[in-house]
Amino acid sequence: MVTYLVLSYVLSGIGLLIYQFGIKNRASKKQRKYIIYLIVLLSILLPSFIIQAPSTLFGPKEHVHLELPDEMHDEPILNDELIICYNEAKNQDDFCQCEILQQSSIVLYKPNRFYNFLLAMRAPLVWTFIGFGLLLLLTLILRIIYLEYIIRNSHISTKTIEGKSYHILKPQIDLPVGSFRLRQKYIIWEPILDHLDETEQYAVLLHEIAHLDNRDTWEQIGLSILQFFWFINPLFYFIKKEINLLNEYIADSFAVSKTGDVKAYANLLVKMKTQQQVLLTQQFGKHPLELRVQELFQPEKRFSRSGLLVMLTCGLMLLSSAASAYVLYDQTADFEEYCLLYEQHETTGKNYFCKTCLLEKFKNTDTEKPGFFEEAEKAGPSDSTSAQ
Numbered sequence: 001m002v003t004y005l006v007l008s009y010v011l012s013g014i015g016l017l018i019y020q021f022g023i024k025n026r027a028s029k030k031q032r033k034y035i036i037y038l039i040v041l042l043s044i045l046l047p048s049f050i051i052q053a054p055s056t057l058f059g060p061k062e063h064v065h066l067e068l069p070d071e072m073h074d075e076p077i078l079n080d081e082l083i084i085c086y087n088e089a090k091n092q093d094d095f096c097q098c099e100i101l102q103q104s105s106i107v108l109y110k111p112n113r114f115y116n117f118l119l120a121m122r123a124p125l126v127w128t129f130i131g132f133g134l135l136l137l138l139t140l141i142l143r144i145i146y147l148e149y150i151i152r153n154s155h156i157s158t159k160t161i162e163g164k165s166y167h168i169l170k171p172q173i174d175l176p177v178g179s180f181r182l183r184q185k186y187i188i189w190e191p192i193l194d195h196l197d198e199t200e201q202y203a204v205l206l207h208e209i210a211h212l213d214n215r216d217t218w219e220q221i222g223l224s225i226l227q228f229f230w231f232i233n234p235l236f237y238f239i240k241k242e243i244n245l246l247n248e249y250i251a252d253s254f255a256v257s258k259t260g261d262v263k264a265y266a267n268l269l270v271k272m273k274t275q276q277q278v279l280l281t282q283q284f285g286k287h288p289l290e291l292r293v294q295e296l297f298q299p300e301k302r303f304s305r306s307g308l309l310v311m312l313t314c315g316l317m318l319l320s321s322a323a324s325a326y327v328l329y330d331q332t333a334d335f336e337e338y339c340l341l342y343e344q345h346e347t348t349g350k351n352y353f354c355k356t357c358l359l360e361k362f363k364n365t366d367t368e369k370p371g372f373f374e375e376a377e378k379a380g381p382s383d384s385t386s387a388q
Helices: 002-023 029-052 080-089 113-152 191-195 198-213 216-230 234-259 262-271 289-296 306-348 355-362 371-379 381-385
Strands: 106-108 154-161 164-171 178-181 185-188 352-354
Touching: 002 029, 002 216, 002 234, 002 306, 029 234, 029 306, 080 106, 080 352, 106 355, 113 154, 113 164, 113 216, 113 306, 154 198, 164 198, 178 198, 178 216, 185 198, 191 198, 198 216, 198 234, 198 262, 216 234, 234 262, 234 289, 262 289, 352 355
Parallel strands: 164 185
Antiparallel strands: 106 352, 154 164, 178 185
């Protein structure tokens, strides 16, 4: 799970670099939003594929515990410390179960402060992760319940615009203008909006209708679920901010396209600048005013070959995932090796062990074998029983 999450976080960072420097200033608002969706999707799916792929995908791994074989020797060249351990071990009748102990079978445990810290903090971190995740899930449920409460405690009227019906809520409590979509399409109408002229009221409605028709409420729910897994990924909050800002740009563009007066709409944004976000609603004054006004007067950019944009993003993410996964696989294998050696050291008090016997002990478990186990297994039984 940790390997999956770390690789997922790394890929989200790579994807956002591609977006920031290769796509953001070249694509339309909707294209940018879809590319962010694609980056999130690939960051979630690719790690599962990489982790489940055979270890041969990454090639042979060199381990810090053993040095590489020399071309002039049948056995790997061991450092002096391992040779001393081997000489001690071969004189111990109960050291291992091998008929004849080989030098290449000796693996040495050396304390690592960082790994020891991770082992000590593993359980607290897991429970912290689960607890915070459950808190986020509970918060999402409470927000949905509160929206239901608003519906039940509001005066509801229906307005039909361009053949579609929308439920206008006038709550008994003071809430800013906003919109959300659960069973129906709801727009929260703030009393102060009644002081706007009809054109301005219509523009506000159009903005909220754009949020509803684009299903931005479901998107907010999806982001809340993603936060359950990515809450310690700092890039998630950039992704969420960028998606929300693009939603505002798209809703603003829709309202301007219907009213046809950019300057009047910009002035309306200034009037509504004190509006704040509430719950899972998308509302009129949610995001930085200056950015939204600037975007209104910018010509719409559009990359003419959307398919090429998607293929380029997928290709770069796939190549990056393979490279990142190799490094992560290497580090994870080292840590798994250390965990097994640490466990044996804590149990027996010894600092050196026979990896062939450790393989025999752990090869029937469901967990993935660490790197030196794989190498020992590939070597075959003849390596552990040959004469010295």
